[in-house]
Amino acid sequence: MKKSLYILIGTAILSFWLQSCSPDDPPAPEEGPTQLSLEIPDNWPKPNLLAENQLTVEGVALGRKLFYDKMLSGNGTQACADCHNQGAGFTDVQKKFSTGSEGLVGTRNAMPLFNLNWSHGYFWDGRQPTLESLIQEPMEAHNEMNLEIETAVTRLQDDPEYPALFQKAFPGQGITTTTLRFAIAQFLRTIISGGDTKWDQYFAANRLNPEKLMTAQEARGYLAFISEEKGDCFHCHNPLSPLLNNTSDREFANNGLDAQPDSGRIKATGNPNDLGKFKTPSLRNLSFTGPYMHDGRFETLDQVLEHYNSGFKYSATIDAVLIKHADKDNNYAPIPRLTQQDKDDIIAFLKLLDDETMLTNPKWSKP
Template sequence: MLVHGCKKDVVPDIPIEVYDPTPYILESPNGFPDLIIPEDNPMTVEGIELGRQLFYDPILSADNTQSCGSCHNPAFSFTDNGNRFSEGIDKIKGTRNSMPVMNIGWMTSLFWDGRSPSMEDQALEPVTNPIEMHQSWHEASIKLNGHPNYPDMFFDAFGIREIDSSLVAKAIAQFERTLISSDSKWDRYLRGEATLTQSESRGYEIFFTEKGDCFHCHSTILYTDNLFHNNGLDSIFTDIGLADFTKNPLDVGKFKTPSLRNITLTGPYMHDGRFNTLEEVIEFYSHDLVWSPTIDPLMKKVGQGGVNLTEQEKMNLLAFIKTLTDTTFTNNPDYSDPFNNESF
């Protein structure tokens, strides 16, 4: 009598996915303030790369034609290609000039009117804005969740495959925090690696004294005070700026001070792009200031039209301002569009 033993089928173990992101230490350049990273959005290599992909991917727009990078081109210090106003997917133009995405990890608020308190909050708005990408986050999430690569990338970055707007914003913010400009001629001068010309040195003196009166608002290594000012552009405002957000009439005509780093690349200038050149900007501050009830007290010479620089002083001031241009930043391959280099 033969007895045959029963052998059970062996079920292979299901591999357990391990969420093991690579921490990314973002060091502040010499002389810059410490960069505060949100506790709920720590920097990782995977999160930054995901954010870079999302920043340049038109999938976030309703018709798949426009990305964040469409209006924030690295060659223009992440502004809109020299355009006065940006145009959305429905061919509708906005009313404010595109601000640079540079050193914004140190910004205490974002947009010209300061309505976003953080980079994560700011990243949410363009997708649903009807004059920009014009897509609901519900539709964007469906497209991302159905994508062949993004669910895996989100797992690698956040340990979650179910993609929602919060995770998209966190990834984009991680990438944007890496967009640091700190290698202009002026930075190299401060490090003892370059010398200024006579004209640049004289422009420096104008900039940082009452002669030019630039330093009050464009102070610190960031070249912005992170505050809001009515700088004497108009006597009557069609765009009320900060007051549109705060609803405080004392804020009418106040706009966020932009950084002057890479300012040679970010024209046209002012919140509405009214000035095409830096020469026009300097002429405005020299002779064309306009009084209004909320004019900033720092515009001390508004009564005489401005600081009244001579033609030579204007040239020297411009020469110094040009030393703030950082082409290492604009040419950094880590900041470039990944879709220009690979299939995705």
């Protein structure tokens, strides 16, 4: 009886084992990409994300590798990171204009690449609506990376590593112009600067009067910054905004650089009222991201402040805030209102916004 029972049990186990190993059974499904949540400081507004490009651990890792890969330039000598250096706040190191892979020089100062989730239009004139649409332009520009994006896709398809990485990040989608753009955009969206600077700490502790926590010079600088009689900076660089800029009515502005303005946003909109208007940048990390303005004309923050004090030039689309400080009876010449001490104080305040950890954070460094 026992022998028969053992035979019966053994037969059942063998049958189950054979069935479980049947070649007709479908393979176990592969796990999909791991969703990634952005590390956003408390009380920051909701980021502008693209619903079709959900952030994943695998997508961000792939985008990081692509950001540092010189394969994405025509002659294989330049990566995105060469003109957007982490150690310089993701700008080009102290350069007015960047030099492309073929030695051609650009016409705009390389913009910093942090906190891009809170922008409404990219490049100095805002001509690209999303980060995902932005990626292709510098890759293909002759004075930048000089590589057609379709050629980039072919190179990546032929590479021994990238097909598997794209499969992990975008299962079943392959290496396409879309997945290439989406991967780099995912990485850029993770570069968030702020939340732990001295300014953030002071503002979180005393929102109404953060100057009470500052040094005497920093406090004077902050008060001059928000004073309409002194700096009058807050209209375009709102201290209540985490980015210290204005994303509503002054995200693009003509700040009086020239009496005959550069084209600016009019190239994107065709609206004559946008002549000479350029992106209002964040004031975070200014110690690392010079030179300043869309054409890099100012090497120092003192020069920037002196422009707003005595150097701005009138044109039909100049911002109304500057008109307040102009002599209407003298061809709208600037009326100086800042002393050298005022400028030094404002610069001391602005340095509170520096985030040195961003410059070396390994999660954004070359993999």
